[in-house]
Amino acid sequence: MRAYKSEIKPTGEQARLINQTIGVTRYVYNLFIMKNQDRYKRNLSFMSGYDFSRWLNNRHSKQNQWIKDVSSKAVKQSIMNADKSYRGFFSKKTGFPSYKKKSLKGSFYLIGTIKVGRHRIFLPKLKWIRLKEYGYIPNDNIKSATVSREGNRYFVSVLVDESPTQTISTEKSEPIGLDLGLKETVYLSNGQKLMSIYRNKQLLKLNQSLKRQQRKLARKQKGSNNRYKQLLKTNRLYQRISNIKSDMKRKFIHAIIATNPQYITIENLNIKGMMKNRRLSNALQQTGLGYIVEWLKLKSKQSDIELRQVSRFYPSSQLCHCCNHRQKMPLNKRIFRCENCGNETDRDLNASINLVNARDYVVLT
Ligand SMILES: [Zn+2]
Structure with missing residues (x-):
């Protein structure tokens, strides 16, 4: 299981429902603690989460309809959390469970239908909510979600089951040498071209307009309202570009993995050293190499x-x-023009063939 956390942009109505759900789950949590503290003092037996849940449904909620306005799964989970901290108290592992205080922070848990679109996520009761980061959360095997609030910002964290999927065909294809450097084009060692971030027309266009907007921003008077507006505009564009890029990287890695190669050899990039070189460091930030390596792993x-x-x-x-x-x-x-044998090969292709043939390497996975 792996957790993916991303900021969300709920509408006013959705934010209201999130706040309400946080409030209700806190209320039932505290009610559970209070109820059991009272029973403890009166020498009555412990009321389990299941019993409490039934009691809440049958009696309490009749007077408190607002509990039913929010996701029942979130309420249930909050009760089970309270049950757990109470049992911890019995087994003397923890102190007496304390009440949850009202604050600008809070969260609740959801299971049920959870789907992810490119820029939005579907959650029970809340329906589609905008995601701040496009394409980060995968849309497969989502088990649950936790919605949280931190001050005025809202987040969703989903748990994804990423245990290896059984592939029917285990036949491996040619190994791949990935010259991840700062390339216009990434070649596979068989000469197949894979990616060219810099030649993507849409990206080039967006990059140009970003430069234009940044120049405009520089001309605005500091502290002015116009400058603030221009800043928002520039940031939105920047965000859009980086989303497209992560999407491309994701597809890029998917394409490599899909060929099911015998092995993949990558370089050991001295990222710190490269960052010292101004020209390289700029290109490095553009491709987000660290991200690619992690995903590849x-x-x-x-x-x-x-x-x-x-x-x-x-x-x-x-x-x-x-x-x-x-x-x-x-x-x-x-172009690599060999001074010894006269061979001429594209620089990047030559490097990627060398990577495949390398005999001195460490195995990462
Ligand atoms: Zn040669």
Whole structure:
């Protein structure tokens, strides 16, 4: 199980319902504690979560219809949480359970129909709520959700069952060398092109208008209302671009995993070192390499694919993939022209073939 947490943007009505649900779940939690404290003092037996739930439904809710206005699953879970802390008290592991205080923080738990769209999530009772981050939460095997409030911000955290899925075909295809560097194009070692973030027309266009908006922003007077408006506009655009990019990365990794390669070899990127180089660090931020590597690890593990990483000093771009001759390859040289055997290969393709052939590596998954 893995948790994915994302900020949500509820409508006014949804926010009201979330606040109400937090209030009701806190109320029943405290009521459970109070009820049992009272029974304890009067030497009566402990009322379990199940009994309390029945009692609440039959008697209490008749006078308090507002309890039924919110998700019954959320109420039930809150009772079971109270039950659990009470049992902890009996087994002397914890102190006497305390009441939940009213505050700007709070959460509740939901199960039932939970679906994820590109930019929204469907939750029981609350229906579709906008997600702040597009494409982060996967839409498979969601087991439950926790909605929370922190001050004026709202979040959803979903639990996803990510245990390895059984693949029918276990036949592996050619290994893949992934030269994840700062590439216009990512090649597989068989020469197949996979991704080109920089050549995506929509992204190029959005990037241009982002630059325009940023210039506009710089001209606005500091502290003015217009500047604030322009700032919001710029931020929205920035967010949109980064969402499209994460979507592309996700698809990119999916495409690699789908070929079911024998193994995948990646570089050991010295990200700290690269960040010192201004030109590189900018490109690095653009591709979000750390994110790609983490996802690759997770997905390789799930699909039972060996993920290899070569040593930091393995010169994948400086070796000739034909004769192993080593030569200097400045970043602006796009074609590898071997000074020894005359082989000419695209720089990135050459590097990715070298990665596949590397003999010195660590196994990550
Ligand atoms: Zn050569």
